[in-house]
Amino acid sequence: MTAGLAAATVAAADLSGRGxxxxxxxxxxxxxxxxxxxxxxxxxxxxxxxSQIVHAALWLVVTLGGxxxxxxxxxxxxxxxxxxxxxxxxxxxxxxxxLMLTRAPIGRSTELDSLKRWPAVLVAVGATATLLxxxxxxxxxxxxxxxxxxxxxxxxxxxxxxRVWVLPxxxxxxLLLAALIGAIVLSRxxxxxxxxxx
Amino acid sequence: xxxxxxxxxxxxxxxxxxxxxLARRNAVLVLMSVELMLNAVNVNLxxxxxxxxxxxxxxxxxxxxxxTIAAAEIGLGLAIVLMIFxxxxxxxxxxxxxxxxxxxxxRARRRLRTAxxxxxxxxx
Amino acid sequence: MTTAAxxxxxxxxxAAVLGLxxxxxxxxxxxxxxxxPLAASVLLTWAVAVRHDSGGVTEHGTELTPTGALDIxxxxxxxxxxxxxxxxxxTVALLVQVYSAAYMRKDPRYSSYAALISLFSAAMxxxxxxxxxxxxxxxxxxxxxxxxxxxxxxxxTEVARAAAVKAFLVTKLGDVPFLIGVLVLGVGAGSFRxxxxxxxxxPGGAGWATAGTLLxxxxxxxxxxxxxxxxxxxxxxxxxxxxxALIHAATMVAAGAYVVxxxxxxxxxxDATLVVLAVMAALTMVSSALFAFAQDDLKRVLAWSTVSQxxxxxxxxxxxxxxxxxxxxxxxxxxxxxxxxxxGVVIHLAGTGRISDMGGLRRREPxxxxxxxxxxxxxxxxxxxxxxxxKEAVLGAAEHTAIxxxxxxxxxxxxxxxxxxxxxxAGLTAAYATRLWLRVFFGEARKxxxxxxxxxxxxxxWPLAVLTVPTVLLGVIxxxxxxxxxWLGDAxxxxxxxxxxxxxxxxxxxxxxxxxxRLGTSLAAVALLALGAGAVYALWRRDPAAxxxxxxxxxxxxxxxGFDVDRLYDAVVVRPVWLAARATRFVDRVVIDxxxxxxxxxxxxxxxxxxxxxxxxVQVYLAGVLAGFVVLAVTVAVRA
Numbered sequence: 001m002t003a004g005l006a007a008a009t010v011a012a013a014d015l016s017g018r019g020x021x022x023x024x025x026x027x028x029x030x031x032x033x034x035x036x037x038x039x040x041x042x043x044x045x046x047x048x049x050x051s052q053i054v055h056a057a058l059w060l061v062v063t064l065g066g067x068x069x070x071x072x073x074x075x076x077x078x079x080x081x082x083x084x085x086x087x088x089x090x091x092x093x094x095x096x097x098x099l100m101l102t103r104a105p106i107g108r109s110t111e112l113d114s115l116k117r118w119p120a121v122l123v124a125v126g127a128t129a130t131l132l133x134x135x136x137x138x139x140x141x142x143x144x145x146x147x148x149x150x151x152x153x154x155x156x157x158x159x160x161x162x163r164v165w166v167l168p169x170x171x172x173x174x175l176l177l178a179a180l181i182g183a184i185v186l187s188r189x190x191x192x193x194x195x196x197x198x
Numbered sequence: 199x200x201x202x203x204x205x206x207x208x209x210x211x212x213x214x215x216x217x218x219x220l221a222r223r224n225a226v227l228v229l230m231s232v233e234l235m236l237n238a239v240n241v242n243l244x245x246x247x248x249x250x251x252x253x254x255x256x257x258x259x260x261x262x263x264x265x266t267i268a269a270a271e272i273g274l275g276l277a278i279v280l281m282i283f284x285x286x287x288x289x290x291x292x293x294x295x296x297x298x299x300x301x302x303x304x305r306a307r308r309r310l311r312t313a314x315x316x317x318x319x320x321x322x
Numbered sequence: 323m324t325t326a327a328x329x330x331x332x333x334x335x336x337a338a339v340l341g342l343x344x345x346x347x348x349x350x351x352x353x354x355x356x357x358x359p360l361a362a363s364v365l366l367t368w369a370v371a372v373r374h375d376s377g378g379v380t381e382h383g384t385e386l387t388p389t390g391a392l393d394i395x396x397x398x399x400x401x402x403x404x405x406x407x408x409x410x411x412x413t414v415a416l417l418v419q420v421y422s423a424a425y426m427r428k429d430p431r432y433s434s435y436a437a438l439i440s441l442f443s444a445a446m447x448x449x450x451x452x453x454x455x456x457x458x459x460x461x462x463x464x465x466x467x468x469x470x471x472x473x474x475x476x477x478x479t480e481v482a483r484a485a486a487v488k489a490f491l492v493t494k495l496g497d498v499p500f501l502i503g504v505l506v507l508g509v510g511a512g513s514f515r516x517x518x519x520x521x522x523x524x525p526g527g528a529g530w531a532t533a534g535t536l537l538x539x540x541x542x543x544x545x546x547x548x549x550x551x552x553x554x555x556x557x558x559x560x561x562x563x564x565x566x567a568l569i570h571a572a573t574m575v576a577a578g579a580y581v582v583x584x585x586x587x588x589x590x591x592x593d594a595t596l597v598v599l600a601v602m603a604a605l606t607m608v609s610s611a612l613f614a615f616a617q618d619d620l621k622r623v624l625a626w627s628t629v630s631q632x633x634x635x636x637x638x639x640x641x642x643x644x645x646x647x648x649x650x651x652x653x654x655x656x657x658x659x660x661x662x663x664x665x666g667v668v669i670h671l672a673g674t675g676r677i678s679d680m681g682g683l684r685r686r687e688p689x690x691x692x693x694x695x696x697x698x699x700x701x702x703x704x705x706x707x708x709x710x711x712x713k714e715a716v717l718g719a720a721e722h723t724a725i726x727x728x729x730x731x732x733x734x735x736x737x738x739x740x741x742x743x744x745x746x747x748a749g750l751t752a753a754y755a756t757r758l759w760l761r762v763f764f765g766e767a768r769k770x771x772x773x774x775x776x777x778x779x780x781x782x783x784w785p786l787a788v789l790t791v792p793t794v795l796l797g798v799i800x801x802x803x804x805x806x807x808x809w810l811g812d813a814x815x816x817x818x819x820x821x822x823x824x825x826x827x828x829x830x831x832x833x834x835x836x837x838x839x840r841l842g843t844s845l846a847a848v849a850l851l852a853l854g855a856g857a858v859y860a861l862w863r864r865d866p867a868a869x870x871x872x873x874x875x876x877x878x879x880x881x882x883x884g885f886d887v888d889r890l891y892d893a894v895v896v897r898p899v900w901l902a903a904r905a906t907r908f909v910d911r912v913v914i915d916x917x918x919x920x921x922x923x924x925x926x927x928x929x930x931x932x933x934x935x936x937x938x939x940v941q942v943y944l945a946g947v948l949a950g951f952v953v954l955a956v957t958v959a960v961r962a
Contacts, residue, residue, distance in 0.1 A: 048218030120220030128213030295938025
């Protein structure tokens, strides 16, 4: 694994100096990426600003789906499908359940935003600006060559997952189990003296 | 594809999620915002994995792990939110101020909070 | 021989440690622990003295560790002087411990008291035996501490506390120059060893020797209660009477004179020091004898008389009579211890320490009467008793200095000072001793005696009997130069030989080694003695009920208060220090504490401000953390 990391670093050194085509002549994939990216960002903004709580969940679906498409464009097909499967299929459904169980108001609500909105805007914008500066400054010349590669295919991903990363994978399954049990225990609430759950 | 595109997307998504975490009052919405931030990280991981042509595919593997952990996190988080709701009849994060230093919250706001907390019995 | 000396010093120390550690738990063992090790010490010191005979100096030392430029050696230096003084110290200490076992038998703090006396004895023996000035200083200070604790033994009373603090502070005042003087001598001679210092003085004297000895006089004056540090000793009488006998009469207060005798060649080489010492002694001698005459408290009379007699010793030393001074030290140790112990019994009998309330005690306890008579006789210097010979030896040495002088002798002025003051004091001593004797033992009881406590314990009586023997007979040892002078050896401790004396090979002229009384001074002293005693007797005969001290007239009040030196010191030293302390306290409270309080208040306020932000809203916390992170990142990016 250490050798692999070293190889990766060497590859990075090789690649970082190499600039690709200019920004003013975008490829088709880039155009598609930017357009979908705009959709993702827009729906994400709606998630955090909408005043209807159920709409937020639905906009989240749009965001996550858009991201799955972005993964596809980055040739990480397996990740894309997992994204759809788990996020849209499971997480959002869970969130909707949560909304219902907490009797979230359906429809417009004024109490969704905190009174401290402007400090939050300030911090978020500051953090974003800082990160943007750093990222653009560091990687403005890096080019991602997405030629004929099957790096993102289920076969390649599966091989690396079960050859190299099998131990973390197993540990993760234990974590999932623990989370499962924890969630059950928490949502059952305290057991009463006569053994009945609340 | 220029690496900057996915990276900028990730940064912006992260910023939006950050705003959501800080500004939203409903706990479920806060959890959603956390999901946005996690996704921003995932985009980063995938992009760098592709860029570096990592033979071990560490980025993608880690992305999968993050997705898994996110699922676990949302499950646990929702369980906690539910429990709080059951006990306090609210999922408003800004109303949960038991950590406050005594005397730090202005009196008027405190009264408001106790008034909001009181009908908890009816929700149980 | 030095091993025996070390053992004699170590045993009481061990007893003191054990007594302090376990005395409270095993009160039954306290008495044995107090007396038995000291008894062993007495045997050892006497063995050392006898085996030493007149054998010069025996010194053995170990250097524990290098201590810098000047090494400190743990050495025992036995010569004639230290052997004899140690024997005196140990003997008196043992007698006092025996006496105390009876005197303090009902005292709840007896065990710590006895342990402190043992500790004191160990410290004093260390001072006497040690061959290194730094080690001597250790013993010197331990003695001071023991003295402090023992004076304050009855610490429930305000007087005792005040007296203890006063004694401690006043003696410490002298100890500061003493310490510096020791350092000066050590640096000047290149060693702290007494032998090296004594040998290191060039024949004509040296600047460092004069400076060092002058500074040491401070410590001598403090310990031996000489002018101007004399005021603590009378107050120290608030301690238990046996303590007064041991520490404040026979041993510790004589340590000042002893140190001078120990370093005598150095002092002898510094004329200035000797003159100062002589002036000091003359002033102390006369004034304190006068004060003794005016006192009404029995123990204070004895205390002032101690001061006066100590001045005889320092005067003798100033006038070149080292052997005479040591002679007086020995006899005084015996008769003053006897006087104090007898006074303890007298106070026990009369139930009071006030002379004006006593009278007619002669019939109550004849043994005490006779022993005290012997003691007073020796104090006054009635011819066949020991005090006569030692006092005459001092006066004889002074006479030789004043009249014959010669190379190497102290300046003639010291001799004259000591002679005049000494003869005058002999008369005053006779006066106050006669007054004491008549007022306590004769006439009618001026106050009905309290209910008798029962017979006086035998343990309190037989130390008196034992001490009476040297009080009466000790004077004989000075009569032949082959006895005490030969035993003491030369001034630097080397062996004394008559042939050397005749050939002038010794440090001093042969006359200083001759302790026999001389006709001129003896006649003068005895005449004044008779005059003083006779005058007081005449006054007493005229009116037995009245105090003969009335002849002092208007002088009496000031004399009783020691010429109000205390008030003078109070005005000159104590009050300014007090005011300075108050000013310091003010500055400390208002200015320095002000900063501290302001800092605390500022922190408090800042904390309050930060506290307000702890409103329990997790999102606010998170926003704060992230904002801080952004600021840090930006700062780092900009500065990089």
